[in-house]
Amino acid sequence: MDDSGFWQRARRHMLGYGGDFVRFVPAHAQGSFLYDAGGRKVLDFTSGQMSAILGHAHPEIVATVRDQAGRLDHLFSSMLSEPVVALAERLAGLAPDLPRAMLLSTGGEANEAAIRLAKLVTGKWEIVGFAQSWHGMTGGAAAATYKAGRRGIGPMLPGNFAIPAPNAYRPRFAGVSWREELDDAFEWLDRTCTGNLAAFIAEPVLSSGGIIDLPVGYLNALAEHCRARGMLLILDEAQTGVGRTGLMFAFERDGVVPDILTLSKTLGAGLPLSAVMTSDAIAAEAEHREFLFYTTHVNDPLPAAVGLKVLEIVQRDGLAERATLMGTRLAAGLRGLQQRYECIGDVRGRGLLMGLEFRSFGGRDAGTISDAVTDVALELGLSANIVRAGASQGVMRIAPPLTVTEEEVDLGVELLGEAVGKAVYR
Numbered sequence: 225m226d227d228s229g230f231w232q233r234a235r236r237h238m239l240g241y242g243g244d245f246v247r248f249v250p251a252h253a254q255g256s257f258l259y260d261a262g263g264r265k266v267l268d269f270t271s272g273q274m275s276a277i278l279g280h281a282h283p284e285i286v287a288t289v290r291d292q293a294g295r296l297d298h299l300f301s302s303m304l305s306e307p308v309v310a311l312a313e314r315l316a317g318l319a320p321d322l323p324r325a326m327l328l329s330t331g332g333e334a335n336e337a338a339i340r341l342a343k344l345v346t347g348k349w350e351i352v353g354f355a356q357s358w359h360g361m362t363g364g365a366a367a368a369t370y371k372a373g374r375r376g377i378g379p380m381l382p383g384n385f386a387i388p389a390p391n392a393y394r395p396r397f398a399g400v401s402w403r404e405e406l407d408d409a410f411e412w413l414d415r416t417c418t419g420n421l422a423a424f425i426a427e428p429v430l431s432s433g434g435i436i437d438l439p440v441g442y443l444n445a446l447a448e449h450c451r452a453r454g455m456l457l458i459l460d461e462a463q464t465g466v467g468r469t470g471l472m473f474a475f476e477r478d479g480v481v482p483d484i485l486t487l488s489k490t491l492g493a494g495l496p497l498s499a500v501m502t503s504d505a506i507a508a509e510a511e512h513r514e515f516l517f518y519t520t521h522v523n524d525p526l527p528a529a530v531g532l533k534v535l536e537i538v539q540r541d542g543l544a545e546r547a548t549l550m551g552t553r554l555a556a557g558l559r560g561l562q563q564r565y566e567c568i569g570d571v572r573g574r575g576l577l578m579g580l581e582f583r584s585f586g587g588r589d590a591g592t593i594s595d596a597v598t599d600v601a602l603e604l605g606l607s608a609n610i611v612r613a614g615a616s617q618g619v620m621r622i623a624p625p626l627t628v629t630e631e632e633v634d635l636g637v638e639l640l641g642e643a644v645g646k647a648v649y650r
């Protein structure tokens with residue numbers, strides 16, 4: 225199909241914001257597939273931007289949007305409505321230690337609110353994150369984001385620190401355990417901070433950072449370090465929340481309940497909805513200190529109704545369990561590719577959040593290989609990477625919808641294998 229006219233208009237009028245645009249123009253989407261106007265079909269192995277956990281155009285979500293938009297869409301920000309309270313209540317049922325919630329639109333916004341909340345209730349202002357983190361593009365969230373976006377925009381917020389996340393595949397120092405590295409990092413923080421450490425913000429699996437899965441025990445040790453310093457632990461489950469890793473929340477694996485939990489991407493299954501959840505004690509202190517995070521779309525009924533339906537479907541259809549089942553199948557398929565192709569260095573992840581890391585091969589570096597494979601995969605009908613050139617550092621991130629079928633998992637693996645063969649070995 226000739227889409228040169230579309231690209232001409234796009235080049236003329238679109239402001240770029242993150243590398244090249246993908247040369248595929250979806251016109252509609254259904255389930256795990258995207259279709260362009262000419263009917264070309266692409267398997268969406270990234271759930272859009274890691275969000276569409278129910279696939280695209282899920283009939284119950286479509287019906288919910290239609291119904292709620294016609295009933296009650298947006299309100300004055302100090303008004304509450306039934307879907308909003310019902311969603312907060314349902315979230316509390318899933319994380320009983322965090323029974324208080326506010327609803328926002330994006331992940332960055334939720335983290336912004338979480339950071340502000342942590343600063344207010346602790347009376348301190350220093351925020352620590354991982355050096356491979358991604359928490360959003362707004363001020364406080366961006367200041368705690370170290371994976372990208374720190375150049376050319378002047379000073380970041382003062383009082384932000386980063387420590388390295390443990391990387392089992394590429395350890396920084398041979399023979400040094402993650403615990404030694406973590407203890408050492410906190411000793412360094414103690415020396416460099418001004419005694420105002422308010423919070424640590426972490427993704428349980430660092431996604432943009434290259435699918436770095438925090439090892440079992442790490443969150444517990446991190447929570448202990450936070451407790452010892454009167455810091456709050458904020459967990460950002462934008463990508464890991466709502467079933468993707470095989471549990472409703474990734475933190476459940478470790479038995480560590482954060483002081484503040486942020487959910488976004490997956491909560492709205494692709495529609496803009498995020499949540500900040502916290503304990504009664506923190507909520508009480510915040511209200512006492514007149515916490516302010518007043519936005520246009522705070523606690524809007526339309527996205528709340530969607531979130532409520534998403535949780536209902538995920539629980540009713542056992543989609544977290546399904547993420548484990550399909551994730552096991554996907555991991556086995558990817559490991560099969562690893563055995564077949566020397567250029568694949570590592571396969572890792574949890575549930576349906578997987579990473580495939582290339583290594584230098586045949587005179588090409590891992591990033592070049594990853595980008596080439598991504599391009600060929602798309603030509604073959606598979607969308608399977610989201611961090612484009614430069615930033616990917618050779619890691620493909622694969623996160624199909626939780627509704628993906630066995631046949632679609634197998635098709636994705638087959639197309640990826642074909643793409644590696646074509647891009648690297650021919």
Ligand SMILES: Cc1ncc(COP(=O)(O)O)c(C=O)c1O
Pocket residue numbers: 329330331332333335358359360361427431432460461462463488489
């Ligand atoms: C872990 C994590 N947190 C926060 C964000 C920011 O979310 P948003 O882009 O919705 O602001 C992202 C986005 O990729 C993310 O991966």
